[in-house]
Amino acid sequence: MAERYSSFAPGGTAWLLQRITAAFLVVVLAFHFFLLHFVNHAADVTFAGTQARMENVGYFLTMVLFLIAGTFHGVNGVYNALINQGLEGTQKKVVLAVLVIASVGLIAQGIWVAIEMAGW
Amino acid sequence: MSQSYNRGLIEDFGRWKEFSAGMWAWIFHKFTGWMLIGYLFTHIAVLSSALTGPEAYTNTIQGLESLFIIRVLEVGLLAVAVFHILNGLRLLMVDLGVGLEAQDKSFYASLILTGIIAVASVPTFMDGVTI
Ligand code: HEM
Ligand code: HEM
Numbered sequence: 411m412a413e414r415y416s417s418f419a420p421g422g423t424a425w426l427l428q429r430i431t432a433a434f435l436v437v438v439l440a441f442h443f444f445l446l447h448f449v450n451h452a453a454d455v456t457f458a459g460t461q462a463r464m465e466n467v468g469y470f471l472t473m474v475l476f477l478i479a480g481t482f483h484g485v486n487g488v489y490n491a492l493i494n495q496g497l498e499g500t501q502k503k504v505v506l507a508v509l510v511i512a513s514v515g516l517i518a519q520g521i522w523v524a525i526e527m528a529g530w
Numbered sequence: 531m532s533q534s535y536n537r538g539l540i541e542d543f544g545r546w547k548e549f550s551a552g553m554w555a556w557i558f559h560k561f562t563g564w565m566l567i568g569y570l571f572t573h574i575a576v577l578s579s580a581l582t583g584p585e586a587y588t589n590t591i592q593g594l595e596s597l598f599i600i601r602v603l604e605v606g607l608l609a610v611a612v613f614h615i616l617n618g619l620r621l622l623m624v625d626l627g628v629g630l631e632a633q634d635k636s637f638y639a640s641l642i643l644t645g646i647i648a649v650a651s652v653p654t655f656m657d658g659v660t661i
Contacts, residue, residue: 411551413550413633414550414552414558414624415553415555416556416621417560420625424565429622429625432618432622433622435615435618436615436618438621439611439615443608443611447604447608447654447655447656449658451597451654451658452591452595452604452655453592453595453596453657453658454556455588455591455592455595456587456588456591456592457580457584457585457587457588458584458588460580460587477574480566480567480570481567481570482569482638484563484566484567485567487563487564487567487568488563488564491560504562515567516570518573518578519574519578520574522581523574523577523580523581526580526581527577527580
């Protein structure tokens, strides 16, 4: 008998998107840690070093996609966990609104920062 | 494929002594997921020092990295992220119906691998910092 514990209703849109973003995040998150801890030491990060990476359009786009995918995956995860715990009605709508605003804010801020880092 | 069965109210954490491996995996996955999204918000806030100017950014990051406690937290973050990634991969396999008979084993494997990777990264993460 297969055990299956999940906060998500299997086969739904939220479930599918959670899995697609996860597959993408595996790659970029591992890349991110590797780059900023082993290739470049985190303690040696300077603005100039960050700029040199961010100026590269491919790197810039990867980081922005990472930001968007990470935010979606994380917030979607939190939202589904709450629904799984029985969140419904008005509360559910309010939570969704708050989470959407927080996500859009985080992504906007992150893109602004990334543009500033690239020096564009 | 997975079949449904009465799992009782698993959200009742008071029953933790009865939890199976899959249940623990689920709890750890939640916990690490929430840590990561919390970190992401903090991360962007710290990186936002770039908006004040190059010096502010460099000073903020180097100032933080010179703190012993930050390095300890970073090792913790790495462990959290590695577990979430490995167990996440395991969940993707489970959903695809691959390796269902090895679910418990792959959970223990995720835990052990996380431990090894976290310990192995300590020298790199702690480089050049003292209490
Ligand atoms: C302690 C480990 C980490 C360190 C030292 C670190 C460091 C950095 C640095 C220095 C940058 C600026 C870009 C660059 O210099 O190339 C950056 C960007 C970024 N990091 Fe991390 N990071 C860490 C962990 C994480 C984790 C766990 C996540 C995901 C939850 C993450 C998500 C991001 C994102 C999305 C960006 C792009 C920001 C933007 O577009 O404004 N980082 N990170
Ligand atoms: C790096 C690769 C990653 C993989 C393979 C992965 C995989 C997964 C999967 C499969 C789920 C669904 C679990 C379920 O069915 O209940 C999930 C949930 C979640 N993930 Fe990730 N994830 C990754 C990265 C991240 C990142 C970067 C964040 C934060 C920014 C994050 C935050 C979460 C949260 C909050 C949940 C919901 C947990 C809950 O049920 O309470 N994950 N992850």
